[in-house]
Amino acid sequence: MVTIGDYALISSYVKKYGEDYSINEESIAFYFFILDLVLNLSDDDARDAITDTFYLAKYGVSTGHDRGIDAIYIDDESDKTTIHFFNFKYATTYERTKSFLESNEIDKIEGILNRLMLRELSAKKELNPILYSKFEEIWEIFNNENPIFIFHIVSNYQNSFEKSEKARFELIIKKFSNFEIDFILADQIIDLITKRNRKKINARIKAIDKNLFDKTDGDIRALIVNFEAIHILRIIAENDEMRNDPNFSDYDELKKINIIEDAFEDNVRLYLKKRSRINLNIFDTAISDENYKFFYYNNGITLTCDHFSFPNNLRAPIVEIENLQVVNGGQTLHALLDALRIDPQRISKINILCRLYETKDKELSSKIAEFTNSQNPVNSRDIHSIDSLQIKLEKEFLSIGLYYERKKNQFGDKPKNIRIDAEKMGQAVFAFFEENPAEAKNEKRKIFASSYEKIFNENLRAANALIAYRLYEFIEDLEKNNYGLLEIV
Numbered sequence: 001m002v003t004i005g006d007y008a009l010i011s012s013y014v015k016k017y018g019e020d021y022s023i024n025e026e027s028i029a030f031y032f033f034i035l036d037l038v039l040n041l042s043d044d045d046a047r048d049a050i051t052d053t054f055y056l057a058k059y060g061v062s063t064g065h066d067r068g069i070d071a072i073y074i075d076d077e078s079d080k081t082t083i084h085f086f087n088f089k090y091a092t093t094y095e096r097t098k099s100f101l102e103s104n105e106i107d108k109i110e111g112i113l114n115r116l117m118l119r120e121l122s123a124k125k126e127l128n129p130i131l132y133s134k135f136e137e138i139w140e141i142f143n144n145e146n147p148i149f150i151f152h153i154v155s156n157y158q159n160s161f162e163k164s165e166k167a168r169f170e171l172i173i174k175k176f177s178n179f180e181i182d183f184i185l186a187d188q189i190i191d192l193i194t195k196r197n198r199k200k201i202n203a204r205i206k207a208i209d210k211n212l213f214d215k216t217d218g219d220i221r222a223l224i225v226n227f228e229a230i231h232i233l234r235i236i237a238e239n240d241e242m243r244n245d246p247n248f249s250d251y252d253e254l255k256k257i258n259i260i261e262d263a264f265e266d267n268v269r270l271y272l273k274k275r276s277r278i279n280l281n282i283f284d285t286a287i288s289d290e291n292y293k294f295f296y297y298n299n300g301i302t303l304t305c306d307h308f309s310f311p312n313n314l315r316a317p318i319v320e321i322e323n324l325q326v327v328n329g330g331q332t333l334h335a336l337l338d339a340l341r342i343d344p345q346r347i348s349k350i351n352i353l354c355r356l357y358e359t360k361d362k363e364l365s366s367k368i369a370e371f372t373n374s375q376n377p378v379n380s381r382d383i384h385s386i387d388s389l390q391i392k393l394e395k396e397f398l399s400i401g402l403y404y405e406r407k408k409n410q411f412g413d414k415p416k417n418i419r420i421d422a423e424k425m426g427q428a429v430f431a432f433f434e435e436n437p438a439e440a441k442n443e444k445r446k447i448f449a450s451s452y453e454k455i456f457n458e459n460l461r462a463a464n465a466l467i468a469y470r471l472y473e474f475i476e477d478l479e480k481n482n483y484g485l486l487e488i489v
Contacts, residue, residue, distance in 0.1 A: 002158045002186040005458040007094045009392050010156050010189055012399045012462070014090070028055050030090040031071060034154050037192050038184065039073055039084065049073040051131040052088070064128030068108035072134040074141070081147040083138060089155040097157045097186060103165040109151070110172045117176060146178060154184040194391045199262045200323050203235035203243040206316050208351060221358040223308060225319065229286075229294070229336055229350035230254065232301060236263040236326065236333065246318050251344040259337060266304065266325040266369055266386055282332055286339035291350055300353035301329030304365045308358050321356070327369035380448035381423055382407065389456055390422065396462040404462070420469060423447060428472035429455050429465055 011026075017036075018029030021043065035046040050056070052070040057063065071086040087105060091097045115123045119139050124132050141147050151173060153160060160166055160183050173179050184192075205227055212225035235243050237257040242248055285294055306323040326333065332352070340347045359365055366386050384390060385406040397404035397420055403411040404420045411419050426447035431440035434454060439446060447455060 003458040004094045006190050009396045016399045027090040053128050067112035068105050083149050085151045100162045106169045149179045152182045156186045193395050203321050204246045205235050206246040223356040227354050229352050230348050264330050266327050282335035294350045302355045304357045425469050428468035432468040
């Protein structure tokens, strides 16, 4: 379900793009936002792609029709040329997002695609010159190859076309060769925002002997398997080639690896280094003469992924993993990395039990992360740090140039004045909006426990929370400087 909070998050990004590109109309700023979000287009490339007549008339010198095609981008940098068509629809109120897209767009799109495929030169008389020039580019491509076409229907609406109209649209598109439809609605936009700039991590790793067990239940699949510790570290390295080489054995290079921190995005906590007694024990055990017992002492590693595969009935099969995340075991892996840099030969003797779960259900993945974290005590803030609401707040603050720390010290490398601590913000909201200043100050454990849903609800917006946060900071400064509120009044 798309909430009013989701709508506000999208709106905050649209407004930012409007400000950045000096565009007053949110419906047009939405074009630039989506073209960047979906295709990572620069300002110039996005302007060049837009074929919408309203935009061209207002910000250029163009007349003529667009016939439902608001942008075209030709990607000829891959082996196969891909042509992206876009049809945009933007709602300026949350209530409007509950409507269906207008079906008259379908007829316009069918008509213009027919003219494109038939190479109707007469289209020049009615189309705006930018759109027609794009058609000429496509016709030139037809002379050399049969490109791939993707038609993106993009909107911050919650639904696309009405059911029967959607089916009609899909039938129309099917009659054109090499065409596919991509519906990008509010929930997909939110998903793209929350995963933006997160690297998709694929890897290949060899199981030990035939020590693995595969199980499937509905929308989740599990693999229980024994891996070498040194290779688990390898598959979360920054180097793509290293991650995908199951036979990599250059210890000198492995000592130099940097872990790709995106692999821990769904983990509920950041690495505590060796400050934790448990982490220190992991490190000490790994470099000890009895490190062969590590398997028996450690709870293992939990990974989630979009998909995994391996050949059946093969000794030491190679497991291929798509879009992996370490949801439990981050402490273990970081401690092992510290040990690896001291003595990789010793680490090579360590085996670890690994639970690998395949699921595309974000809520289920979050539950796995929550319930499998027990080796170090996890506080409530850590558990909630991977809630979709917390991630959305982070992205909303980012759109106004601030860094919201779902996890403690998440953005420790950023200046303190642009960092927003989740716990302190929760205190501020609890104190000012929920009118519970005493509890916010003296019982802050409630913020991520019994009062969490009251404080962090879908109506909480970054802009409003920021007001409370800054006021809270102001009062704290008064206290630190020994000013009394009564004296100031």
